Amino acid sequence: MNGRRTERGRIRRRERPAQPPYAQRPLFHRETRTVNLLPFFCAGWLFLVGCYALATSRNLIHAVGALAVCQSSTYVLLLAVGYRSGGTAPVFSDVPPGARPVVDPVVQALTLTDVVVGATVTALLLALVVQIAKRHGTVDPDELRELRG
Amino acid sequence: MAELPVLIGLLLATAAGTAAALSREPVHQALVLSVLGLALALLFTLLQAPDVALSQLAVGTVLTPLMVLLSVRKVRRRPREESPADGRGEEG
Numbered sequence: 001m002n003g004r005r006t007e008r009g010r011i012r013r014r015e016r017p018a019q020p021p022y023a024q025r026p027l028f029h030r031e032t033r034t035v036n037l038l039p040f041f042c043a044g045w046l047f048l049v050g051c052y053a054l055a056t057s058r059n060l061i062h063a064v065g066a067l068a069v070c071q072s073s074t075y076v077l078l079l080a081v082g083y084r085s086g087g088t089a090p091v092f093s094d095v096p097p098g099a100r101p102v103v104d105p106v107v108q109a110l111t112l113t114d115v116v117v118g119a120t121v122t123a124l125l126l127a128l129v130v131q132i133a134k135r136h137g138t139v140d141p142d143e144l145r146e147l148r149g
Numbered sequence: 150m151a152e153l154p155v156l157i158g159l160l161l162a163t164a165a166g167t168a169a170a171l172s173r174e175p176v177h178q179a180l181v182l183s184v185l186g187l188a189l190a191l192l193f194t195l196l197q198a199p200d201v202a203l204s205q206l207a208v209g210t211v212l213t214p215l216m217v218l219l220s221v222r223k224v225r226r227r228p229r230e231e232s233p234a235d236g237r238g239e240e241g
Contacts, residue, residue: 042159046166053170061175061221065182068213069170072189075205076162079196085152089197103197111193111201119208126220133224 039080046073060129060139064122071118075111082107158192165189179217186210 050070057063082104090105133139165185172178186209193202 038156039159042163045163049167049170058173059175061217061224062173062178065175065178065217066170068182068209069166069185072162072166072185072209075189075201076159076192079193079198079201083155083196087197089199108198108201111198112204115201115204115208119212122213123216126216130220130223139224 039076039083043073043077043080046070046076058140058142060132060141061126063141064125064129067125068118068122071114071121074114078107078111078114155192155195158188158195162188162192175217175221179214179221182217183210183214186213 047070050066050068050073053066053069054063057066084101084103087101087103090102090108129139132144136144138144162185165181165188169178169181169185172181186205189209190202190206193199193205
């Protein structure tokens, strides 16, 4: 049973390019679970450490940088969802579609949008920080007690 | 094993993100953020996303640290000039 399964897996791995797209292997190796889940742990760790720095920040510019770290976790998460082991970049200029396993191009488009929106959010928040510093004279969030003009 | 560069890129990006989040000074954090953008661009290239990698290389490595550094300079150039007059001094 066990030997037959490994032999079948070897045959399946050898004739992988002729398989339909739904039979391709998912993210990383299915056999090793920690490697399988490592990108999601990394994304969660980046989000949590960014949230920690955002919560314990003493400077609004530092808080904006911590928010950029939080956004970078979403890039890692999206691309890890769409990654396929052994796949190549989804460019079909030299091969016909379906001849070769490719990674998911939809989450790459989402990640590209996420990168651009993240840069825009950072620019907007830094402009707000500059306006706060101009009006209140400080960028420490604990000194911004009262609501002024 | 075939995914070893991807794993190395993942750990590199995670370490750079942790260092960027835990650095307290904003100027130092801007430099570490550019390292994080470079590590993320490398990771996206290894994850077979070259367009996202180029965009991240432009945005995360150059644009975001430059904006942070410029806003640090803009904020530090006026070190509480109008504060002895107790708030809303010159034009309100």
